[in-house]
Amino acid sequence: MAGIIGGKSVVVVGAGIVGAATTYFLSKRGFHVRLIEASAPASAASGAADGAVSVASKRPGPMMTAALRGIALYRELEREGLFAGLFKSRPTVMVAENDSEVESLLGHAAALAGEGMRLRHLEGDALRRRLPGVAPHVRLAVEVFDEGHAIGYEIVRRFIAASGVPVERDSPVTGLAANDAGTSVAAALTAGGAVEADHFVVAAGGGSAALLGLSEAMRPRKGQLVVTERAPALAASLPGSLMSCRYLLSKDAIRTAGEASGRRFGLVIDPLRTGQFLIGGTREDRDDTGNDHDAVGRLLAGAVRLMPALARLRAIRAFAGVRTAIRDGLPIVGRVPGFDNLFAAAGFEGDGICLGPLMGREVSRLVGGEAADLDIAPFAPGRFERRNLVA
């Protein structure tokens, strides 16, 4: 299989950011790609993400390494022109409101600095000058440089347009069929028939669970977000996204008192290119995409507490997305054991926008018979026991 790749065919399942990126990089390598999507491009998590292209919230380890590389790729693709106008470079400002948050933020900042991240601490007058809109009770801010923001559905659209591959919409893949020897995948099964190819990439977010036999390892994690009307002056007063330290706690799955229901609240206030604010988000163990007043009210109350002038704005839209989380907090990227031509890239939880382009490129290398450019061993699909893979 290695060697001649020109003209080889690949089926990519899922037109979210990971599948779209994979399609783009495979097309560049000369593969003939069919991109098969259950509904429409960016219709799940990629289209309802907060858009953080960020290392700030990561802990040292494989995810931080990957995030650093993910941001570097955004910059590279922006320089090349592919992401022209889509990537907003800006810092992430993490803030602490009380003693325990200050302690946790100081520790986190030290860890980030230890990994070579550029950052600075802001307190007292310096904090007020840099963040005039932030409430006086905020004790400490850590500005993490070299981060960015991108809107998931815009990136997906750009990748797809540049790849020239038409998306096969409304076409759920219901299963994968093995060859007679059971060593390769022969076809992806859809209502329109079996689609044969030389290689298969499953990048279907939560839809990957059934196809890969990983239902035990994957779970939905809903996030609710709010968009405000335009307020360019106020948005310009924030150098970057404002992230409450609570976000770290939320990621660590420490449950807020009184939230036994598996619902945690992070808080990020992101000034968008349009002059609007994106305010998010919750982490909930459920898979619907509705909004409830309780969650939206709490999110916004937290936002106003951090940035009081937000109270004067109007919310114009609330929405929710469902991330796909993996039991151990790490995504699934790599070749699926047992099959020589099946690859997976899914389960990025809240990091799909940051990592999607990078992982798409990595998978395209694997499909092309090359070694990954990043250490993806921690993300190996084989680390979980699988059930019912392949028809």
Next chain:
Amino acid sequence: MARPAEIVCDALVIGGGAAGVSAAVELARAGLRVELAEQRASLGGAYHRQPSGTTATTSARGRRQWLRLTAGLAHFAIAPRLRHVFLGVDTDGLGLLDDREAGRVRTVRARALVVATGAVERILPRPGWQLDGVMTAGGLQMLLKETGEAPPGEILVAGNGPLNIALAADLVRLGRPPVALVEAGDPAKNLGAALRIATFPGLIGEAARHLARTGFAGTPWLRGATVTAIERDGARLAVSIEDRRGGSRRIHGDMVALHDGIRPNDFGLPAVSIGEPIVVRAGDCREVLGIRGAEADGIAAAREVMALLSGTALHRVAPEVSRQRRAQALLAELFRPVREHDGLRHLPDETVLCRCEGRTVGELRAMLAGPDPIGLREVKLNGRFGMGVCQGRFCADAVGEIALAARPDLAAGPLSRDRWPVRPVSIAALAAPDESRGE
């Protein structure tokens, strides 16, 4: 998950016009605990709303209706919640009301909702419709009602339907006849419909009075004609008008009032539901039937709610509703535009389509012309159509129509899903402590 709510009742009625008040009274008569929410500072809806301290301009029949309805409210001690704007129903099944007086959102646990939010004007996009000085005929009519005078300058009224004639008559009454009344239909020639409509005495009587008043004031009534462009010309507006034979002329004015008919005000509202919370619609919000159908339809909606609450399905039958449906169909025929509707194919590319985000017809067509067969949600997200403050309230229909004209294979569907908030809402109001949360 049953989250606690601030207000608990059997039925929440949204909208204090004739349909909503009639539904609320009928539900209370059946012994239900009813809450009535109205977004304005007074009840009345589009028809019965009057500026404070003036005598009503509605007919004696209309005044009797309103007295009867408000007497019902008083009898059943229904205290309407005024300045409460309905935001939608959340995933916990709670109705959300933006209490503009108190500056906070209130949650309502109701077993049923009757949505009676009336009608809105349909305004077709035209080049220049986004300019200052262009407003809707209904908006101008409301301004006349509330201030008792016309804004300064010459006014041109254009579009389609009987409301434009009523507006012209109101302007004549105020001593300010419009410079022209441009009508896409030709009701004067549509004799068959005119004769049949005469069997609905109220309708034809009003229209005839309006027409006579406008005609005697010397306002040109240009029938079978459409406004093709509005341009700024110094401090004034230049309006290009095309007649049925393709001839064109320009008329100058200081203000243009547009109106192309009315449609249910159902944008973004929760879907009709027979499971709790039951959601039914009443009055023009369900089907445009006008004031004569509203009261009967409110009663029918209330009976439907009671039937659903008791576990039986009810086929809504109301003779007055059927009668008004026939009347509306005749009106539509009478005012049927002379030119066939072309799915907005005639609009030039530079026409602004989404006024909030400044997106044009050409940008929409370009998105749909690519090799990748993108869908409506992708058009919305990537093209920002319907992503502005109004969330598509004013452009969704036109976007859908132009998209379908360009790509007949597109699956028809709403540009926006029914999500709350259906109206922009102050963050302070959403973030206000919810008393039911015990904060």
